[in-house]
C-alpha cells in the first residue's frame with residue numbers, strides 16, 4: 001500500500017515536485033513508515049523564492065499593528081488546535097504526548113504572541129543637526145531562511161518565523177526531513193489567520209535543500225538550529241553572499257550541585273535536564289557535578305526516582321513520560337556512547353540498554369541511563385550524545401567546579417543548585433554559557449533571550465533583542 005504524501009507548501013498551497021524524489025518519514029514510537037515527503041526540487045525552490053519576493057512587497061508595507069493582528073490570530077489558532085498538533089508532533093518525533101501537549105505548541109504560540117505584541121514598538125529616531133536633520137527607519141531584511149532540527153519541530157518553526165514575520169520579513173522554512181509535518185501545519189495556520197500567501201513558505205527535504213537556501217543570493221539571513229558541524233557548513237556557505245546568521249547549536253551543559261543544595265530539587269533538575277524529551281534537548285545538563293560531601297545522598301535519590309518514576313511506552317499514551325529516539329541510526333549512536341562509557345571506566349548505575357515496551361514494539365527506545373564516577377576525559381563527558389545519558393562527576397570546591405564546567409568548547413546552558421544566593425550569582429557570572437538556571441532547569445519563556453556562548457551559537461532567539469536581528473537601520477539625512 002502506498003503511503004500518504006506530504007508536499008511542499010508554497011504561496012499558500014501545496015505544490016508537487018517534478019523530480020519525483022521522496023523521503024519516507026518513520027514513526028519513532030513504532031518504527032513504521034507513516035508518510036513520504038516530496039523533496040523540494042528546482043521548480044519548487046524557484047517558486048518559493050518568487051512567491052516570497054512578491055509577498056515581501058506586500059507584507060513589509062503592511063502596518064505593524066495589522067501584522068500584529070494576524071499573528072495574534074495565528075497564535076490563537078495554534079492554541080485552539082493544540083491537541084491535534086501535539087499528536088502530529090508525537091507521531092513525527094516519538095516524544096510523549098503529555099509533553100507535546102504542554103510544551104511544544106504552547107511555547108510556539110507564546111513566542112508568536114510575544115513578537116506580535118512587539119511589532120508596533122519598532123521605531124526609528126530623529127535628531128536635529130542645527131537646521132538639517134536626520135532620521136532612521138527600521139526596515140525588514142527581506143527574505144529570511146529558517147532551518148530546523150527534529151527535536152522540537154513546530155516550536156522551532158514558530159520561534160524562527162515569529163520575529164521574522166513580526167518585523168515585516170518573509171521566510172522560507174526548511175524543517176528536518178525527519179519531522180516535516182509541524183512546519184507545514186504552521187504554514188496552514190498562518191494562511192487561515194490571514195498572513196498573506198508567500199510570507200511563510202515551507203520547502204521540505206534533506207541537507208541539500210538546506211544548502212540551497214544558505215547559498216541563495218536573494219536570501220538575506222539564515223536562522224539555523226542543529227548540530228555544530230552542520231552549523232559550521234551553514235556559516236561557510238552563507239559567507240559567499242555575506243548573509244546574516246543566527247546559529248542555535250549543540251551543548252554539553254554543566255549542572256553544579258553544591259553541598260548546601262536542596263537534594264530533591266537538584267535531583268529534579270538533573271532528571272529534567274537529562275530525561276525530558278528522552279534526552280533529545282540541546283540545553284541538557286549532561287554533566288552533573290556534585291559536591292563530594294552529598295554524592296551518596298544525591299545518587300540514592302536520583303537512582304530511586306529514575307527507576308520508579310519514569311514510564312516508557314507508546315508515546316501516544318498520556319500516562320507515558322519517556323518516549324523513543326528519533327531513529328534507528330540515532331539509537332545506535334546513543335548505544336555506541338553507552339558502550340564507550342563502560343569501556344572507558346564510568347560506572348553504569350542504571351539503564352544502558354535498549355527497550356521494547358509491550359505497547360510500542362519496534363520503537364527506538366533507550367533506557368534512561370546514569371553513569372557515576374565519571375572523569376573529564378571520558379568521551380561521554382566530552383561529546384554531545386543527544387540521548388538519555390547522564391554523567392555524574394564529583395568535585396571538592398567551587399573554583400574547581402567552575403574550571404571544569406567551563407572546560408568545553410561548547411557553552412549553551414549551565415545551572416547552579418545552592419541555597420547561598422551570593423554563591424549562585426558569583427558562580428553563574430563565571431560560567432561560560434548563554435542560558436543559565438539557578439535552582440531550576442529548562443524553563444524558556446518567550447521573554448527570555450536564548451542562545452549559546454562559544455561554539456554553541458551565534459545570536460539569540462526570543463526576548464526583545466531578537467526583533468532587532470530581523471531589521472536593518474536606514475539613516476536619512478535631510479538637507480534643509
Ligand code: NAD
Pocket residue numbers: 147148149150151152174175176177205206207208209210211214225226227228230231233234247248249250251281282283384386412452456457
Ligand atoms: P542537523 O545539524 O543534522 O540538522 C539540522 C537541519 O540542518 C536539518 O533540517 C537538516 O536537513 C539541515 N542540514 C543538514 N545539512 C545541511 C547543510 N549542509 N546545509 C544546510 N542545512 C543542512 O541537526 P539535527 O540532528 O536535526 O538536530 C540535533 C542537533 O540540534 C543537536 O546538536 C542539538 O543540540 C541541536 N539543537 C540545538 C538547539 C538550540 O536551540 N541551540 C535546539 C534544538 C536542537
